Amino acid sequence: KSYICSDCGKSFVCHSWLVRHQMTHTGERPYKCSECDKSYRRKDYLLNHQRRHSGEGLPYTCSQCKESFSLEVSLILHQKLHTGKGDGPLTCTYCGKDFRDLSKAIRHQRIHTGERPYQCTECGKSFIRRDHLIKHWRVHTGETPYQCPVCGKHFRYKDKRQITHVGERPFTCGECRRSFRLQISLIMHQRIHAGKSEMAFLCPQCGKNFTRPSHLLRHQRTH
The missing domain is CATH 3.30.160 (Double Stranded RNA Binding Domain)
Structure with missing residues (x-):
């Protein structure tokens, strides 16, 4: 069973996650920091914020x-x-x-x-950027905000599912005219022409390098 937000239509696998999400519409932030004027929807978010005041780590x-x-x-x-x-x-x-x-x-x-200031309060994983943490958080909440207009399925991320349905390959290599569905696939392919092989595959989200595109793609699933 899925729980649908009546305000925006987003779906969740647990009712508690829906309740937590609905606070984004109501603006409710019951957990207030005693050191500054910031407030949060969850107590663990407040505790994580308060570590910045205490200087812990x-x-x-x-x-x-x-x-x-x-x-x-x-x-x-x-x-x-x-x-x-x-x-x-x-x-x-x-x-x-x-x-x-x-x-x-x-x-x-x-x-x-290597600084990763945005830490997931559920699993402790840290991120360079706040938006990366927000995307990761959907793994825990089960939030699937993106719906494919072709098949109706919901996804955690802005999925390329529609491209899969229509078979479109909009990214073309200027050297050999080979086409790709994803821009990242084209970028990795073009490095073959440039002769860049050693640690040539860079994750655009965290900056980590890989020697093979398959390793990069496997790593990107962790984001």
Whole structure:
């Protein structure tokens, strides 16, 4: 049996997950932080947030807002939010890449530092980006928000199911004219022409490298 949200039509396998989801529509956040004005829908989310105030495992603390970080370089970038120095080019201290957006610079540096500040409160798995955690969370909640307009099935992620139905292969290699259903498949194929074989397959979500495309695809299922 599935439980359908009357507000948006999303389906869930458990009633408790539906109740939790419905708080996103009502705006209910009963768990309030005593240190700041943030509030949360669940107690475990609040406890996870409060670790930033206590500095647990996060030794570098911002003197202005008391937010804590595991790495000094993350604190330095964060402090630019307060100083207003986030408008000009921001250079990655590891590879020299420039960014104009502070949040993108912070997120990029996590590829080098390995920092994963977004932790799943159910299984403890951590992520570089908040949206990756949200996608992962659907594994626990059973939420299937995306419906295929062709077969009606629901999926956790914005699935390429419709492309599978119609047989479309929109991504074509400019070298050999071979076509692919997914852009990531084309990118991996093009590395064959470029002669990039050693650790050439990069996960676009977490930055981890792999020597074979099959290993990358297997890894991507963990996201």
